[in-house]
Amino acid sequence: MTDFLLPDAFEEYSEARKAGFLKVKAAKEQGQKVAGCFCAFTPLEILDAAGLLTVSLCGMSPETIPAAETELPRNLCPLIKSSYGFYLTDKCPYTYFADLIVGETTCDGKKKMYELLGKGKETYVLHLPQGRDVPYALEMWTEELRRFVRYLEERFAVKITDEKLREAIRQRNALREARCRLMELLKADTLPISGTELYTFLDGIGFNFDIKDAIAKTRALADSLSGQQSPAVTPNGKRILVTGCPIGGVFQKVVGAVERAGGNVVCFENCSGIKPARCKVDENADDPIAAIAKAYLDIGCAVMTPDSKRFENLPALAKAFRADAVLDVALQACHTYLIEGRTIRDICKERGVPYMALETDYATADAGQIDTRIAAFIETLGE
Numbered sequence: 001m002t003d004f005l006l007p008d009a010f011e012e013y014s015e016a017r018k019a020g021f022l023k024v025k026a027a028k029e030q031g032q033k034v035a036g037c038f039c040a041f042t043p044l045e046i047l048d049a050a051g052l053l054t055v056s057l058c059g060m061s062p063e064t065i066p067a068a069e070t071e072l073p074r075n076l077c078p079l080i081k082s083s084y085g086f087y088l089t090d091k092c093p094y095t096y097f098a099d100l101i102v103g104e105t106t107c108d109g110k111k112k113m114y115e116l117l118g119k120g121k122e123t124y125v126l127h128l129p130q131g132r133d134v135p136y137a138l139e140m141w142t143e144e145l146r147r148f149v150r151y152l153e154e155r156f157a158v159k160i161t162d163e164k165l166r167e168a169i170r171q172r173n174a175l176r177e178a179r180c181r182l183m184e185l186l187k188a189d190t191l192p193i194s195g196t197e198l199y200t201f202l203d204g205i206g207f208n209f210d211i212k213d214a215i216a217k218t219r220a221l222a223d224s225l226s227g228q229q230s231p232a233v234t235p236n237g238k239r240i241l242v243t244g245c246p247i248g249g250v251f252q253k254v255v256g257a258v259e260r261a262g263g264n265v266v267c268f269e270n271c272s273g274i275k276p277a278r279c280k281v282d283e284n285a286d287d288p289i290a291a292i293a294k295a296y297l298d299i300g301c302a303v304m305t306p307d308s309k310r311f312e313n314l315p316a317l318a319k320a321f322r323a324d325a326v327l328d329v330a331l332q333a334c335h336t337y338l339i340e341g342r343t344i345r346d347i348c349k350e351r352g353v354p355y356m357a358l359e360t361d362y363a364t365a366d367a368g369q370i371d372t373r374i375a376a377f378i379e380t381l382g383e
């Protein structure tokens with residue numbers, strides 16, 4: 001059994017962080033291989049079929065940003081800086097113990113971060129097409145996934161069979177369906193769970209690596225909730241759809257502000273919410289890799305040009321969840337989402353849905369100002 005070393009600063013860490021390190025260390029010592037990922041485009045089924053445990057490494061804390069800024073430009077998205085800072089400081093157990101980091105050619109900042117990460121950690125970058133509407137995009141992405149399969153097979157001495165892929169597809173589809181079912185409870189008039197409660201659950205269950213258990217827990221929560229109203233919800237509060245960048249690092253500032261102002265977040269149309277959960281892979285396809293490629297290419301994200309799926313899905317979701325307004329959250333220096341905000345505003349305007357754009361980062365300095373702005377926006381929505 002291989003013994004894995006802990007970071008030099010381990011003894012200075014909090015108890016929770018220490019526990020995280022010890023858990024991953026123990027798994028590694030049992031022979032578990034760990035892949036770290038950063039994006040909803042990461043083809044999880046392929047990593048599952050290769051026997052790797054996959055975990056999101058997206059940095060959601062300002063804690064590691066000063067360290068990252070010693071190497072990265074300051075005017076970069078906080079998610080990238082936070083993630084890279086966790087790598088530099090050895091404060092994230094998953095980054096520290098990852099056998100492999102999987103990236104995709106999404107935004108420029110991430111692409112360049114992967115090059116730097118690759119100097120210290122084994123990093124594999126999947127070349128994602130920059131749009132899904134050109135005829136060869138699907139073919140290119142499918143080939144890219146086949147190249148990834150060959151790489152994993154060789155690197156980890158495993159065979160990724162169609163049977164293993166089909167099993168992984170079934171499991172991931174079941175988990176996505178369970179997550180969708182839970183989120184769709186918020187289509188109702190009576191909201192059985194608040195935005196904060198929902199987000200906290202979905203985020204936490206993402207770190208449950210026993211997928212069957214994660215499916216069971218998500219289904220059980222959905223079953224237990226039907227029909228009742230959460231005490232954390234404001235009765236008849238304005239229904240807000242949150243779209244834009246991943247919001248884990250600004251969650252309290254944004255969703256907390258909506259709730260403090262008497263609104264309710266009814267839909268998260270972003271990578272933390274319904275967007276990746278709606279990515280359903282065809283379980284009966286003859287070619288499972290082609291089916292995975294097709295499903296993932298349908299994820300709407302501002303890194304695509306044009307971002308046709310987001311433009312199509314957002315108004316449909318606003319209607320299905322009966323949103324009174326759309327709140328578009330962009331992380332500072334995220335050019336793709338900031339620029340696309342203009343189109344999202346026009347889409348909302350055409351449909352008569354009030355729209356608010358918000359740009360923020362992981363610092364707390366603007367928290368009071370965001371509270372005021374969101375409260376004023378909700379007030380404009382009327383009774």
Ligand code: SF4
Nearest residue numbers: 038039040106271301
């Ligand atoms: S917003 Fe786009 S680039 Fe960022 S994690 Fe989600 S899918 Fe990936």
Ligand code: SF4
Nearest residue numbers: 077079107245331334
């Ligand atoms: S939030 Fe924007 S800039 Fe940051 S990693 Fe995601 S796409 Fe890139």
